[in-house]
Amino acid sequence: xxxxxxxxxxxxxxxxxxxxxxxxxxxxxxxxxxxxxxxxxxxxxxxxxxxxxxxxxxxxxxxxxxxxxxxxxxxxxxxxxxxxxxxxxxxxxxxxxxxxxxxxxxxxxxxxxxxxxxxxxxxxx
Amino acid sequence: xxxxxxxxxxxxxxxxxxxxxxxxxxxxxxxxxxxxxxxxxxxxxxxxxxxxxxxxxxxxxxxxxxxxxxxxxxxxxxxxxxxxxxxxxxxxxxxxxxxxxxxxxxxxxxxxxxxxxxxxxxxxxxxxxxxxxxxxxxxxxxxxxxxxxxxxxxxxxxxxxxxxxxxxxxxxxxxxxxxxxxxxxxxxxxxxxxxxxxxxxxxx
Amino acid sequence: xxxxxxxxxxxxxxxxxxxxxxxxxxxxxxxxxxxxxxxxxxxxxxxxxxxxxxxxxxxxxxxxxxxxxxxxxxxxxxxxxxxxxxxxxxxxxxxxxxxxxxxxxxxxxxxxxxxxxxxxxxxxxxxxxxxxxxxxxxxxxxxxxxxxxxxxxxxxxxxxxxxxxxxxxxxxxxxxxxxxxxxxxxxxxxxxxxxxxxxxxxxxxx
Numbered sequence: 294x295x296x297x298x299x300x301x302x303x304x305x306x307x308x309x310x311x312x313x314x315x316x317x318x319x320x321x322x323x324x325x326x327x328x329x330x331x332x333x334x335x336x337x338x339x340x341x342x343x344x345x346x347x348x349x350x351x352x353x354x355x356x357x358x359x360x361x362x363x364x365x366x367x368x369x370x371x372x373x374x375x376x377x378x379x380x381x382x383x384x385x386x387x388x389x390x391x392x393x394x395x396x397x398x399x400x401x402x403x404x405x406x407x408x409x410x411x412x413x414x415x416x417x418x
Numbered sequence: 419x420x421x422x423x424x425x426x427x428x429x430x431x432x433x434x435x436x437x438x439x440x441x442x443x444x445x446x447x448x449x450x451x452x453x454x455x456x457x458x459x460x461x462x463x464x465x466x467x468x469x470x471x472x473x474x475x476x477x478x479x480x481x482x483x484x485x486x487x488x489x490x491x492x493x494x495x496x497x498x499x500x501x502x503x504x505x506x507x508x509x510x511x512x513x514x515x516x517x518x519x520x521x522x523x524x525x526x527x528x529x530x531x532x533x534x535x536x537x538x539x540x541x542x543x544x545x546x547x548x549x550x551x552x553x554x555x556x557x558x559x560x561x562x563x564x565x566x567x568x569x570x571x572x573x574x575x576x577x578x579x580x581x582x583x584x585x586x587x588x589x590x591x592x593x594x595x596x597x598x599x600x601x602x603x604x605x606x607x608x609x610x611x612x613x614x615x616x617x618x619x620x621x622x
Numbered sequence: 623x624x625x626x627x628x629x630x631x632x633x634x635x636x637x638x639x640x641x642x643x644x645x646x647x648x649x650x651x652x653x654x655x656x657x658x659x660x661x662x663x664x665x666x667x668x669x670x671x672x673x674x675x676x677x678x679x680x681x682x683x684x685x686x687x688x689x690x691x692x693x694x695x696x697x698x699x700x701x702x703x704x705x706x707x708x709x710x711x712x713x714x715x716x717x718x719x720x721x722x723x724x725x726x727x728x729x730x731x732x733x734x735x736x737x738x739x740x741x742x743x744x745x746x747x748x749x750x751x752x753x754x755x756x757x758x759x760x761x762x763x764x765x766x767x768x769x770x771x772x773x774x775x776x777x778x779x780x781x782x783x784x785x786x787x788x789x790x791x792x793x794x795x796x797x798x799x800x801x802x803x804x805x806x807x808x809x810x811x812x813x814x815x816x817x818x819x820x821x822x823x824x825x826x827x828x
Contacts, residue, residue: 330796334722339696342716343588553747554712562746571746575815576808578746579754582711583718584803 669707
């Protein structure tokens with residue numbers, strides 16, 4: 294059953310072997326051949342030639358996380374709509390039931406959407 | 419060309435504090451006393467007939483003739499009336515070079531006065547943060563634009579290079595000052611509100 | 623916090639002991655060929671010479687055909703530091719730090735009169751030649767130099783790199799600041815910064 298996919302598997306294996314070979318070769322070669330001329334200034338982070346000020350670990354705004362979470366939820370809702378649409382097209386006698394079921398599903402998510410909207414989570418600033 | 423009405427208005431309002439008003443190449447220059455200078459400049463900004471709301475420049479002049487006093491020059495402009503005025507304060511070189519700061523009148527005077535201090539050594543009383551701006555803060559050779567300062571500086575080139583390489587340009591700043599997120603609670607209240615509401619580009 | 627001097631580098635006795643032979647010569651030739659044909663510049667452009675540098679990099683004179691396709695504004699991925707423009711004393715620790723942060727092999731081109739000698743600015747603000755701060759390989763005269771001048775400098779640098787020998791470890795030593803916080807000895811700096819020409823008349827005051 295999976296026989297047509299065999300060439301694909303071979304290409305995948307070749308790609309993985311090739312990547313490991315190239316990365317490994319460059320890594321080990323550079324570790325062996327490199328010169329070690331390190332000075333304290335050379336090791337310091339680059340800040341346009343200025344002495345280093347502070348930590349690079351800043352706080353991120355929570356809005357990025359919120360947007361990502363909301364996207365996941367509504368994207369999955371969209372994903373569920375697609376097979377439903379295929380089933381809806383094929384099942385002629387059950388159309389009424391299918392429609393009501395999906396409507397309930399969308400209404401539940403719409404309530405959540407209105408809540409998110411009113412709470413201001415969609416405000417970027 | 420004649421003296422602008424601001425010059426005559428100054429003389430009639432402040433009398434002897436305005437030592438003289440001259441006209442040169444179309445510009446009106448008013449020489450004022452150091453003691454009442456701040457009051458005069460405040461009047462020039464606030465009086466409805468004058469309304470010099472834009473401070474173009476603060477600088478100083480030292481003339482080639484050693485007998486002439488050092489002058490602190492304020493270049494004013496009225497944006498509504500489209501009029502200019504130059505106000506000068508003469509300072510005798512033998513006395514300490516001190517003038518009242520006008521940062522409370524025009525916010526832009528902050529850096530302009532720092533530059534005048536850096537280049538001429540004129541101290542501005544009441545300035546919130548008077549330190550060097552063009553040269554580095556620990557610059558110890560003197561005040562470069564004074565006439566007794568040689569063009570190549572006082573120290574040898576090697577010493578200048580050594581001091582320059584040892585300098586730390588950002589020593590004055592703390593991370594809180596450089597990062598607005600950290601210093602948010604120290605900003606003025608109206609700026610905090612604006613940033614919180616997310617308004618951008620709103621003027622006035 | 624300044625630029626700290628560094629202890630003496632470890633000895634590369636094994637490499638120094640190898641005498642140049644057929645293998646090292648051919649290897650040198652290959653390495654130098656690849657280095658000269660892919661010099662990534664770090665444009666340390668401060669003033670007018672930077673405009674001429676941009677003109678050289680643009681289509682009419684095109685730096686990309688010399689391998690300088692990617693101009694690296696981070697020293698980490700740059701091969702040659704091109705200081706284009708005058709350098710104030712305030713900027714001296716910056717260029718020194720940027721130079722220190724470039725990994726070996728690295729070269730420097732001093733572009734223009736101001737970077738090479740201080741130019742017309744023999745004043746209290748300007749470094750009298752960046753070679754008092756970093757080691758320079760090629761100097762380009764001009765105020766500003768024509769693009770052809772900068773291209774000639776790059777070709778000269780390529781010629782210099784082609785003459786490098788693989789077994790010469792002294793070439794790739796980090797030239798750090800000395801114990802007195804300077805790159806050159808103080809007498810040397812004073813000697814190369816002596817006024818000449820019109821500057822002789824500008825040492826007076828009042």
